[in-house]
Amino acid sequence: MYNTDLEQNAANFQTLTPLSLLKRAADVYPDATAQIYGDIRRSWLETYERSIAMAHALSQKGIGLGDTVSVVAHNGPELFESHYSIPMAGAVLNAINTRLDAETIAFIFDHAESKAVIVDREFSATVKEALTLCQVKPLVIDIDDPTFDGGELIGTEEYEALLETGSSEWQWKMPEDEWQAITLNYTSGTTGNPKGVVYHHRGAYLTAMNMALAWDMNKFPVFMTIVPMFHCNGWCFTWTTALMAGANAFVRHIRPDVMLDLIKREKVTHFGGAPIVLNMINNAPEEDKQGITHQVKVMTAGAAPPAAVIQAMEDLGFDITHVYGLTETYGACVICEWQADKWDQLGDAERAAVKARQGVRTPNQEDHVVLDPQTMQPVPKDGETIGEICLRGNMVMKGYLKNPQATEEAFAGGWFHSGDLAVWHADGYMEIKDRAKDIIISGGENISSIEIEGVLYRHPAVLEAAVVARPDEKWGETPCAFVCLKEGMHASEEEIIQFCRDNMARFKIPKHVVFGPLPKTATGKIQKYVLRQMVPA
Secondary structure, three states, X not given: OOOOOOOOOOOOOOOOOOHHHHHHHXXXXXXXXXXXXXXXXXXXXXXXXXXXXXXXXXXXXXXXXXXXXXXXXXXXXXXXXXXXXXXXXXXXXXXXXXXXXXXXXXXXXXXXXXEEEEEEHHHHHHHHHHHHHOOOOOEEEEEOOOOOXXXXXXXXXXXXXXXXXXXXXXXXXXXXXXXXXXXXXXXOOOOOOOOEEEEEHHHHHHHHHHHHHHOOOOOOOEEEEOOOOOOHHHHOHHHHHHHOOOEEEEOOOOOHHHHHHHHHHHOOOEEEEOHHHHHHHHOOOHHHHOOOOOOEEEEEOOOOOOHHHHHHHHHOOEEEEEEEEEHHHOEEEEEOOOOHHHHOOOOHHHHHHHHOOOEEEOOOOOEEEEEOOOOOOEOOOOOOOOEEEEEEOOOOOOEEOOOHHHHHHHOHHHOEEEEEEEEEOOOOOEEEEEEOOOOEEEOOEEEOHHHHHHHHOOOOOEEEEEEEEEEEOOOEEEEEEEEEEOOOOOOOHHHHHHHHHHHOOHHHOOOEEEEOOOOEOOOOOEOHHHHHHHOOO
């Protein structure tokens, strides 16, 4: 009865997209500050008009529905505006990790079939090399940031000049289908080449709403952009700030003095970051930490933050919220939701220990569970039995681009399989105990042990190699390599590290190398759990 003659129409149905959040911010709060970067202050109306003009300019260059536009840039106005302008043109934003090497970036250009590349001068040398290695021949657009000294212009267009060729009166269109791709984010290659995670407009819209709701954000926040926008689109706060008519205070280089100065000068209310960022602030000179007189809320994720780090930040007056998520879940989808009536009376150490748990699903995440990987049944909520974190809902990716097998495996049994191993406490809060695929999380970045091993095996003196995580006070974890040399050959630790430095991104380089025979199972598989016990202190 209710489905008869009651159809969707223009009056009662609209596809969900974060582009509508930008339009509303410009309509309702046109003069509210949207962007803060050096001397730049742009309102939401200016941001909206610039985004339309760039979308028009891109469309005049032949960029349209389903095309990929890659961006290699720091957290700044151009990358922020690209989160709106590129989808407005119907295209898909591919923000690339600026720490990747040229070979990996070239792979991404080809795999994504990039039609255009927007590149900041700081990363021009790497991108220039990548463009000689890839098969595609994209339009190259330079970001000529006057605050950065160095690099070169390698493109045929310059961002601001190209934007000037577009019209802010251009009639852009909302996506016809909310399942349409909006962004493409590459994982860090935990099983070889990185996988392309595809987000849709619906998920991006709901995640933007979710982050504001989960964090109890008020209107007009001042959000300091510490989480890279190439990482889960900055945990989707690139769109949340439009929802809340907040200001985005951009940071090019993550330094404690810069962050603390910005917090005080712009009265920053919110920022997110990996535990390493928190530790940088904890260990900053005392004089830099003085003078913060307002409440600052911090969201942390990437690696389980030590309770001591949380406590140290809260001693400084910061309010810490711990979240969990993956690239495949639009960033944070699980939160350590604070139960004030139960936990406010706990001592500092106990409170910090509770906050170190990953937590429960956020409002717009449909469901989460800790499953026995063999039986696909939930493990007991006893805080001891280990299972795999699995998730489902609108805040899960469309799938992996051009990789149906990996997509099918990730969604086996109607759940997204995170690969992270956790226990479930009696109150339903999850706590990660290990990572199933030996991912190393260093400074909030995922590093593949397999990728490093592949490079080590290319060294002429290396017979066998394995890489595991080594705890690190600054970075959380760093790679530690175990190497067995070929008989009669020699290589020093410095030589192995230099070889890695010559063949991969700097943040993936092992900090320690241990030489000797590697422990194996009866079938010849290297026993990494044994190696973890052998990691030098």
